[in-house]
Amino acid sequence: MTHSYHQRIQTAAAALATARAALGADLAAAIAGKTWVTDLRDSCDVKALVNHIDELARDAPFMASIRAAADPAREARGRGRPKKPERTATKPATAKTPTRTAATIEAVAAE
Numbered sequence: 453m454t455h456s457y458h459q460r461i462q463t464a465a466a467a468l469a470t471a472r473a474a475l476g477a478d479l480a481a482a483i484a485g486k487t488w489v490t491d492l493r494d495s496c497d498v499k500a501l502v503n504h505i506d507e508l509a510r511d512a513p514f515m516a517s518i519r520a521a522a523d524p525a526r527e528a529r530g531r532g533r534p535k536k537p538e539r540t541a542t543k544p545a546t547a548k549t550p551t552r553t554a555a556t557i558e559a560v561a562a563e
Contacts, residue, residue, distance in 0.1 A: 492498055508514050
């Protein structure tokens, strides 16, 4: 293995760690913007909220509903690999059998 291969692996691992850390910051920012945050009295309320969310997150249909609700926004931002354009046939498909000529058609018909 080459040195550049290891560098690419380290770079990818660092990018993944950064992305995972960003999710925590995104969660904190989303919660901070909600009006019900002021109803939380102290860290005990916050821990109870997190525990409740943790219980909900164990339910697969709940997580599926979260993902389904987020999909339109995710698709709208246009990140990731672009979809391949639809391809139209510009050439007829090539046959794997040889093309029959008039001579071969007559020979087959004679049989």
